[in-house]
Amino acid sequence: MDYSDDDDYNYDSDEIMDGTQDDASSVSEMDEDEDFHIQPTKDKKKSYEIDFDCLEQTAIQDIIRADSEQIISIFNVDASTASLLLRHMGWNKERLIEKYMDNPAQVLEAAGIPSQQPAGPSQPAPIRSNPSTRQATSTVIRRSTRRSTADSKAPVAPLTPVGCLICCDENPASMTSLMCGHNFCSECWAEYLKGKIRDEGECSIKCMAEDCSVLVPDAFIKETCDAAVYSRFEELVLRHFVAHTKNLKYCPAPSCVYTVSCTSAPPSSLTTVVPTVVCKKGHAFCFGCPIEGDHRPLICAVAKLWLQKCHDDSETANWIKSNTKECTKCQSTIEKNGGCNHMTCRKCKHEFCWVCMGPWSEHGTAWYNCNRFDEKSSSEARDTQSKSRISLERYLHYYNRWANHEQSAKLSVELYAKTEKKMEEMQITSSLTWIEVQFARKAVEEVERCRTTLKWTYAMAYYLDRSNAKELFEDNQRDLEKAVEDLSELLETPIDPENIPMLRQKMTDKTVYVQKRNEIMLEDTANGYLEGRWSWNTPVEGIERDEEPASSSA
Amino acid sequence: MAAIAPRRLTKELKELTMGECPAGVQLLQSADFETWVLSLEVLGESLYKGEVFALRFRFEPQYPIASPEVTFIVDDKFKAPIHPHVYSNGHICASILGHEWSPVLGVASVCITLQSMLASCKKRERPPDNDRYVRTAPASPKKSRFHYDDDTV
Numbered sequence: 001m002d003y004s005d006d007d008d009y010n011y012d013s014d015e016i017m018d019g020t021q022d023d024a025s026s027v028s029e030m031d032e033d034e035d036f037h038i039q040p041t042k043d044k045k046k047s048y049e050i051d052f053d054c055l056e057q058t059a060i061q062d063i064i065r066a067d068s069e070q071i072i073s074i075f076n077v078d079a080s081t082a083s084l085l086l087r088h089m090g091w092n093k094e095r096l097i098e099k100y101m102d103n104p105a106q107v108l109e110a111a112g113i114p115s116q117q118p119a120g121p122s123q124p125a126p127i128r129s130n131p132s133t134r135q136a137t138s139t140v141i142r143r144s145t146r147r148s149t150a151d152s153k154a155p156v157a158p159l160t161p162v163g164c165l166i167c168c169d170e171n172p173a174s175m176t177s178l179m180c181g182h183n184f185c186s187e188c189w190a191e192y193l194k195g196k197i198r199d200e201g202e203c204s205i206k207c208m209a210e211d212c213s214v215l216v217p218d219a220f221i222k223e224t225c226d227a228a229v230y231s232r233f234e235e236l237v238l239r240h241f242v243a244h245t246k247n248l249k250y251c252p253a254p255s256c257v258y259t260v261s262c263t264s265a266p267p268s269s270l271t272t273v274v275p276t277v278v279c280k281k282g283h284a285f286c287f288g289c290p291i292e293g294d295h296r297p298l299i300c301a302v303a304k305l306w307l308q309k310c311h312d313d314s315e316t317a318n319w320i321k322s323n324t325k326e327c328t329k330c331q332s333t334i335e336k337n338g339g340c341n342h343m344t345c346r347k348c349k350h351e352f353c354w355v356c357m358g359p360w361s362e363h364g365t366a367w368y369n370c371n372r373f374d375e376k377s378s379s380e381a382r383d384t385q386s387k388s389r390i391s392l393e394r395y396l397h398y399y400n401r402w403a404n405h406e407q408s409a410k411l412s413v414e415l416y417a418k419t420e421k422k423m424e425e426m427q428i429t430s431s432l433t434w435i436e437v438q439f440a441r442k443a444v445e446e447v448e449r450c451r452t453t454l455k456w457t458y459a460m461a462y463y464l465d466r467s468n469a470k471e472l473f474e475d476n477q478r479d480l481e482k483a484v485e486d487l488s489e490l491l492e493t494p495i496d497p498e499n500i501p502m503l504r505q506k507m508t509d510k511t512v513y514v515q516k517r518n519e520i521m522l523e524d525t526a527n528g529y530l531e532g533r534w535s536w537n538t539p540v541e542g543i544e545r546d547e548e549p550a551s552s553s554a
Numbered sequence: 555m556a557a558i559a560p561r562r563l564t565k566e567l568k569e570l571t572m573g574e575c576p577a578g579v580q581l582l583q584s585a586d587f588e589t590w591v592l593s594l595e596v597l598g599e600s601l602y603k604g605e606v607f608a609l610r611f612r613f614e615p616q617y618p619i620a621s622p623e624v625t626f627i628v629d630d631k632f633k634a635p636i637h638p639h640v641y642s643n644g645h646i647c648a649s650i651l652g653h654e655w656s657p658v659l660g661v662a663s664v665c666i667t668l669q670s671m672l673a674s675c676k677k678r679e680r681p682p683d684n685d686r687y688v689r690t691a692p693a694s695p696k697k698s699r700f701h702y703d704d705d706t707v
Contacts, residue, residue, distance in 0.1 A: 166618055166657045167558040168565040184657075191558065192619045192657060210656040 046519065048296060048526035052262035052277045052287065057238065060248075060259055064241055067093055075100060080217030083237070085111050087204060090244040112206065112215030114179040164188055166208065176224070178216060182209035189224045197221075197229055203236040252292040253283035262287045270300050271542045272529040294452050297525035298460040301541040306459040310399060317392055317399070326389070328357055328381040357381040398462040405455035408488075412448040415491065419444045422495055429497040432504075439504055443491055443511045450484045450518045457521065465535040469528065476524055480517040487514050559617045563587045566660050579665045588613060591627065594665055600673045608632040609668070610644075611661055612694075621655035623696050624664055636678045639671065643688045645695040647681065652700060 045051075071082040074097060088111035089096040100107045105115060163170035164185035172185035188208070193216065196202045205216045218237075222230050242248045242259055251258045258279035265275030265287050274296045275287040285292055289300035291307070298306070324335045327343075329350035334343065341354040351360035358378025423437040457477045464470045487510045493503065528534050536543065570581050583591040590611040596602045608627040614620050626634040626644035634644045641647070650659060650667055681687065692698060 166562065168562045182658075188558065188619070188657065191616075195616060195619050208657045210650075210658050211654075212656075 046523055046526075047530070048274065048276075048522040050262065050273060050275050050277070050287075051264045052260050052275075054278075054280045055248075055259045055261055056280075057257050057259070060238055060242065061234075064238065067091065071096065075104070078219070080219045081108075081113055083218050084113055084204075084215055087237070087240060088112070091241050092244075112204070112213050113217075114214050166192075176220075178207050178214050178220065180207055180209070180212050180214040182207055182212055184208055186224060189220075190226075193221055193225050194229050197225070197233045197236065201236060203233060203240050249277075249285075249287055251279040251281070251283050252285050252290075253279070253281065256281055256283055258283075260285075260287065271540075272299070274299055274526070295456050296453060297522050298456045299529065299540075301543070302463050302536065303456065303459065305538065305540070306402075306462065309395075310402070313395065317396055320392065325354070325357065328352055328359075352381065353378070395462065398458045402455050402458040405451045405458070409448055409451040409455065412444065412451075415444050415447070416441075419491060425495055426500060429495070430500045432500065436504075439508045439511065440491070443487055443507050446511050446514050446518075447484055447488055447491070450480060450514055453518055453521055454481055454484065457525075460525070463536050463538055463540075465537045467535065469533045473525070473528075476517075476521045480514075480521050483510070483514045483517045486510060558619070559613060559615055560587050562618055562660075563613065566662070570662065574662070576662055576666050576669070578669060579662070582608065590661065592661070592665060594669060596669055596672045598673070601675055601678050602635055602672050605635065606632070607635055609665065611664075618657040618660065621651055621659075621696070622661070622664070623694050624651055624668075625695060635672055636680060637672060637675050638677070638679055638681055641681055641684055641687055641691070643691060645687070645691060645698065647700040649700075651695070 067086060068079060068082045070093065071077065071085060072079060075082070075085075077085070085096055085100070085107065086093070088107075089099070096107070108115065164172050164175065164183075164187075166184055166188040169185055169187075172187065174186050175183045176186055176189060177183040192208055193205060196205045205221075206212065207214045207216065218233075221233050225233070239250065242250050247261055247263045249260050249262070251260065256279060258281060260277045260279055262275060262277055265273060267288070269275075270288045273288075276284055276294045276296050277287045278284045284294040286295055286300060286303075289304060291300070291303060295303040320333060324333045326333055327345040327348060327350055329352075330345060330348040332345060332347045334345065336343070336354055342351065342360055343354050344351050352358065353360055356378040358381050362377060419440045423434075423440050426432055426437045426440075427434060454477070457473075457480075461470070461474060461477065464473065487507070490503070490507050490510055495503070525534075567581075567584055569575075570584075575581065578595045578597045580593045581590070582593055583589070590613075592609050592611070593606055594609055595604075595606045608631075610625050610627050612623040614622075624646060626632070626640060626646065628634050628642070628644045634640050634642060639647045646668070648667065648671065650656075650664070687698075
């Protein structure tokens, strides 16, 4: 398509990929010893990065206009008709042209654009007021103004006998209809369109008459509604366009207006690529799936599995862990909600002690009070119990770390505020200038970015098969985590005027190191995908498992 | 603009009381422009011969741009008809009360549509998902998302 402007493509994506770049370069200009500082390699694309472009709303409007103009010139129709046709075909211009050339009447009808003959039964042969629009298939708005009763008795009386059928105003200021000829007063039209556009977010709106499938053309909306409603309508058309165009995606951040264009992440690539994009406002999101955020290094399908699992299981699993035990014989989960320690499993009738988990028969008369914790049979019983808990424990291990990083990332707002205050302090207590205390802000940003990565590495580790590759993965994870926690700690240290130069040096160094670790983590996982190094312990959409020959017969 | 609903309802009320009420339909309550109650019976041969039902119409200020909320009354006096599109709590699954509503429709046309819906019914039964729906249904059927899957009855 003609909107990927290759000339400024690279420039744009570089700028987007690294929001800190402007600051970084200005810092290094002013301060020579800092040019090692956060200098992303501009020329070389990392293996975990993808090409994309961030578009303003106006750029999208230009694309829509260009498409529309092309249709107008080929079909010789007006702008409203072109717009309705394109929306009807889901903005697939090629298919529209093909179908239209085949059978224009059929396409027009299906798109809710009536042919020249109005549907009104008692309608006299229409005399079009504007003959010049006749050659073109046009969605002319028919308007009949009746201010005096004498007019309404004229021979060319409109379809409706008297007044507007909807509001029952017998003498409305003006009556209008679409090409179908169903006349209603302008006030009702305005109210109806407002409801559809504002409340229902609908951009393809049918005529108000029952069973009439004629769609309201754009020009009619513009003429009938106030500016606010019309601009909302234009926005809906824009969203409709973006939603129907595969290589475009709206930034999901609240009230963000940017659209990202990306052609390097087709669905088939999603098993090896995590297409994280960032809009001009700095909102990171995934181009390949609906997750509203950066989920690198975990691929979409597995990330979805994990979120689903967390959504379904976490609370339940936590509750089971803290409130229940399993019967040592049949492994049924049992909640003790009162009574003595003498348990009888409802399922297998096994009798055991809740405290030591050993069989009750060995308790003798020591009822209600278990002092046998170290006896052999009870410790054996506890072993079986713990085995059955391993899968639960395993999940919770990863979940708790995941949740911890998520929580910490959320707390970054607080951290930001704290850091800001610290930066102010530093400007007062030392001779450092504003630009020189930016190292603290950069550290906070880096911590947040890395926590997002760490968070997803735990979800990834949960689904990775045991292998040497996974061990190396966990080494990288551990190094990153250690570095991030060190940097976090540095951010919390109290400020002492004498310490400032040292703190600055330390924090700057650590930030660079953390950034490196994060890059290594992301780069290694991205390469792993391309090399097919990762194998999952669960079936993943789009990936065939090739372990047992029996199962891979397909 | 805000005056559309009362003006329109005044006219509908006038028509309903002036003898333009559809056969088998009777206005029981219309004291305000928020809630009306009408009785409804199916004339002629049908599975519901001799039964009288009551419909409650609730109008929002956006009526008739917005559809009215229409339910069968279920109380000591009236029961909801046993019909595949009518839930036991009185909610009705009919496309013209949902996405096929058109502002030119009104109280009388809704009554006629419902009459014909009952008249053409071949088998007295509740919707297949009646129990599940009634357990979790919102107070207003306008908040339910119905699937209009069958238009033969």
